[in-house]
Amino acid sequence: MTSLSKRVVPDIILENLTCRICCKYLTVSPIGVHPDGGNICGRCLYGKKSSPTCLFECMEDLNYHSFQGFIPMVLLGYASYPETLFPCVNRFEGCNKLLPFSAIKNHEKICVYKKFQCPLCQFQGVGSQLIQHFRTGHKRYLSSENPVFILKIDNDFSETYLFRSENTLFLVKVEYIKDLSQFMFETLCLGTPSRKLGRLRILFRIPSGSISTYNDYILLSDRLEISRNCRFNMTFKINDFRLSETKNVVCSYNLFYTE
Template sequence: MSPDSSICNETIDSCLAYADYDMATLNMELRGSLFRKPATGLGGNLGTASNNDVHDLLECPVCVNLMYPPIYQCPNGHTLCSTCKARVHNSCPTCRNELGNIRCLALEKVAESLDLPCRYQWLGCNDIFPYYSKLKHEKNCKYRPYNCPYAGGECSVTGDISHLVAHLKEDHKVDMHDGCTFNHRYVKSNPHEVENATWMLTVFNCFGRQFCLHFEAFNIGMAPVYMAFLRFMGDEEEARRFSYTLEVGGRGRKLTWQGIPRSIRDSHRKVRDSQDGLIIQRNLALFFSGGDRQELKLKVAGRIWREQ
């Protein structure tokens, strides 16, 4: 081999070595920029989200939610979450190949390295969380939408308070009243029909907030009762700043209830089943109604005030 040939080979090897070094350095920088975690605790922190491209890779093509292990893939590498895998009858939604039970372990490892924004960022939550802490946070995030408090049917509408107030008024035709005191009259022609009885909801605007007054009939064991209770359209912490009284009576008798309104974060059924409100047995309600006890005529008075 000639001297010139030896020098040329050394030069090529040197260039390749530098190219490998540059590529390795670039890969490390990319990994750092994509997956580096900020030095914060698990409670969440203000900051910017992880790389959007990686975020898109973790988005399930069926439900469009972020995927959590186990993440499945078809033989062609298309991924989807475990929940949607059961929905698509083991057929890849992208290429229609059979899915099988192939795990995408590489994507699961990527997920473990990420910090992501709360899904309710668009509603005002600016916290960033480690990937596996994100779900736990979102279940209790104070910015998450509220469920519609109307329980006369399975209403699936969610949103912020102003949206739900408009929804209750326009779609459910709920009565809206201003003021912190009220006196409502409930009339039912056949009070012996307790199960599936029509219940009523009234919304009060008070102290710049909204309160839902519920009145309905149901059974506690075998005993038919009527119940009135108040729910606050907001979080539990703010609900505890208010108190209310309910009063019902007739013929010189009176029942009074004082309590704290429950947040609409608690479902209507949960509040009702906890019996956290004014409960009137049917016989007593009919006694209060007077007449021949064949028609319910109850007056429920109440007041809401802010605790100091």
């Protein structure tokens, strides 16, 4: 257990300080600055001699600067104190280590991790990278905990969302088949969840035809055994309900853990 004298870097800080190249946290020095803006972590700069090159985005020489001079000030405020702890970049894969800044580089050499494939493109990365990738490349498909989806019912569709529940990531694929008036939800758990039992509750808010009035329909799953790579599905048909002229249905997706 972390002692009271220790403090953990808040997620809101950590997840806004990521490497422009690899999308991982800026927790490995030296930290560089890209000429077009943004920082580059020591994983991408470390070991390069003379003028490093941005292998993933461009062929321009990088402005290599030392950690001490160009680390973002908010990160410097945390990294300068040995009592400050940082989570491992593989936290969503099940690593619960909390480490001082100086220990992260060596820890990552032995930490077991697994890359995930982005369902929307060819990007691959660990969970923390996937969050940043969605934030910059698929922002409309990144949802906060207990997300709300606006689902269109005028045509068939298939969308995949990434959302975070506590220290676990989930991919939620939502499909709608108009001819069947049917929604299908497939949820995939990425990594290792901190708690393994839960229930899924999906609330559909369907316009009743009059102004600002709705009919609410709730789907509640049986108890779920949530574990790495587990999948669970739920289906809902709306053909028995009278819809107004609106083409959207509001859907709240909530995952509750049980002890």
